[in-house]
Amino acid sequence: MEYIQVTKENIEKEHICCAISNNKDIQVSSKKDWMKKCFNDGLVFLKSIERGKCFIEYIPAENAWVPIIAENYMYIDCFWVSGSFKGHGYSNDLLSKCIEDSKAKGKSGLCILSSAKKKPFLSDPKHLTYKGFKVADVSDAGISLMYLPFNESAVVPQFTDTAKHPHIDEKGYVLYYTNQCPFNGKYVPIIEQTAAENNIPFKAIRIETKEQAQETPSPCTSYALFYNGEFLTNEQQNDKRFLKLVQSR
Structure with missing residues (x-):
């Protein structure tokens, strides 16, 4: 090998x-x-x-x-x-x-x-x-x-403590992410566009430094999606998966 x-x-x-x-x-x-x-x-x-x-x-x-x-x-x-x-x-x-x-x-x-x-x-x-x-x-x-x-x-x-008990004050869908995962470069803009086209409250926050990452209110930072303050998933979303997730709320 x-x-x-x-x-x-x-x-x-x-x-x-x-x-x-x-x-x-x-x-x-x-x-x-x-x-x-x-x-x-x-x-x-x-x-x-x-x-x-x-x-x-x-x-x-x-x-x-x-x-x-x-x-x-x-x-x-x-x-x-x-x-x-x-x-x-x-x-x-x-x-x-x-x-x-x-x-x-x-x-x-x-x-x-x-x-x-x-x-x-x-x-x-x-x-x-x-x-x-x-x-x-x-x-x-x-x-x-x-x-x-x-x-x-x-x-x-x-x-x-913030990672152990993840919670944010913002309403709607809030995504924290880094470019450590390359798929974010393609799919985060797709989700932003999908949310805008369907009037879904959505905000994407790209983490730019290790210091910001170490203060993020989530155990994972490469992809952390919240809804109304509560952690939802670390799983990468495309447009269809995101809409299905929204419909299930």
């Missing part, structure tokens, strides 16, 4: 797995711009040398774009092995490389978002448990913070 680490030196010529297209595509350019912001903060993006969705992305937790307290941990932003790559050991191999790198950097463990039952855009809790991860904290939104400590003295990470 061969891998490539995407860095600021090679990012313009490498594809980013989750959005395989040219650099002029908004999904690619928005994701790569976000990555460029994070490289100096220790972001690692490791992918298979073959084209496809097979990669792991992680960053020191103090620089993660999520509202967690995880002293000396490494936070896994995204861990995705799909399609023809599944069942060939890539998942185990990528996680092992992340663990090896994190230990070499003196980290106390890894942490990642998941849930009690598998949800879209969150890592599979059964697989994480099988690999030794444990639940560190659970948000009222049903999203779990799982962790893999490297030693017994590692402090258990946790959500910030």
Whole structure:
């Protein structure tokens, strides 16, 4: 198995797995711009040398774009092995490389978002448990913070209070998002247009910095949709899915 680490030196010529297209595509350019912001903060993006969705992305937790307290941990932003790559050991191999790198950097463990039952855009809790991860904290939104400590003295990470109890004062639909997920570059404008055409109260808030992300009132920041102050979902919406969600309220 061969891998490539995407860095600021090679990012313009490498594809980013989750959005395989040219650099002029908004999904690619928005994701790569976000990555460029994070490289100096220790972001690692490791992918298979073959084209496809097979990669792991992680960053020191103090620089993660999520509202967690995880002293000396490494936070896994995204861990995705799909399609023809599944069942060939890539998942185990990528996680092992992340663990090896994190230990070499003196980290106390890894942490990642998941849930009690598998949800879209969150890592599979059964697989994480099988690999030794444990639940560190659970948000009222049903999203779990799982962790893999490297030693017994590692402090258990946790959500910030606003992430553990997500709530906002604004009415209507409010979306918090970052460009860490490339699909937002395409679909957030589609949702904005769909809402406007159907007179649906909707506001999109793009998180621009790690400091803003760490203060966001949601356990996840790549995509967090609220309705009348309450957290609804972290699942990416297209126009049809959004309208169906609105009709169900």
